[in-house]
Amino acid sequence: MAIRFQLALLAVKSVEISKRFYQELFDQTVMLDLGKNVTFSGGFAVQENFPWLVGLPPESAAERSHRMELYFETEDFDAFLEKLAAHPDVERVHPPKKYEWQQRVIRIYDPDRHIIEIGESMAVIARRYLSQGCSAEETAAIIQHPVAFVEKARENS
Numbered sequence: 001m002a003i004r005f006q007l008a009l010l011a012v013k014s015v016e017i018s019k020r021f022y023q024e025l026f027d028q029t030v031m032l033d034l035g036k037n038v039t040f041s042g043g044f045a046v047q048e049n050f051p052w053l054v055g056l057p058p059e060s061a062a063e064r065s066h067r068m069e070l071y072f073e074t075e076d077f078d079a080f081l082e083k084l085a086a087h088p089d090v091e092r093v094h095p096p097k098k099y100e101w102q103q104r105v106i107r108i109y110d111p112d113r114h115i116i117e118i119g120e121s122m123a124v125i126a127r128r129y130l131s132q133g134c135s136a137e138e139t140a141a142i143i144q145h146p147v148a149f150v151e152k153a154r155e156n157s
Contacts, residue, residue, distance in 0.1 A: 007039065007043050007044050007045055008044045009044070009045045009050075010044065010047070010112065010114050011046075011047055011050030011051070011112070012048055012111070013048070013112055014048065014111070015035070015036055015038050015046055015047075017111045018046040018110065018111060018112065021110055021111050022040055022110075024087070025084065025087065025090070026072055026116075028040040028041055028042050036048040042070075042072070044070060063113040064109075064113045066115065068114075068115070069107065069115035070114065070115075070116050071116075072116065072117070072118050073119050073120070074120065075121050077096075077104050077118075077119075080118055081096060081106065084106070084108070084118075090108050092106065092108050093106075093107035093108060093109060093115055094106070100144070101122075101143050102125050102129075103119050103125060103143075105118065105119040122153075123152075123153040123156065124153075125143055126139050126145065126149065126153035126154070127157050129142055130150070130153075130154055130157075
C-alpha cells in the first residue's frame with residue numbers, strides 16, 4: 001500500500017475571499033472548485049467550515065498560530081513588491097528583508113491570518129552572482145547552496 005502526499009489545506013472563513021486573494025496576488029488558477037473547497041494550481045487548497053468538516057468546535061480554530069507558512073518564489077521580487085503595494089489592506093508580517101544567503105523575502109498574512117512567504121528565486125540569485133563573474137564555487141558559498149544547484153541555475157538561464 002502506497003501513501004502519497006496530495007496537498008496542503010488551509011482552513012478559511014470565506015472561500016470567495018481566499019480565491020480572490022490567491023488569484024490576484026499569486027496568479028493562482030482554480031483547478032477544482034467544490035464550493036466550500038477550492039484547489040489551486042500551486043498544489044494547495046482552501047476549505048470553508050473546516051471545524052464542522054472534521055467535527056471540532058468552531059472556537060477551537062486558532063488564528064495566527066505562526067506555526068506554518070505557504071512559500072512562493074518569484075523571478076522578479078521588485079515587481080511582486082509593486083503588486084503588493086496596490087493592496088495596502090494586506091497585513092505584512094515584516095517588511096522586505098535580505099538573509100545572509102542573499103535572498104530577499106517578505107511575509108504577509110492572507111485573509112485568514114495564515115503566513116505567506118514570498119522569496120526571490122534562489123536560481124535568479126545564483127545567476128546574478130555568476131553574471132558578475134563569480135565562479136560556481138564562489139556563488140555556492142555566497143548563497144549557501146550546493147554547487148550542483150548553481151550549475152543547474154546556469155544551465156537554465
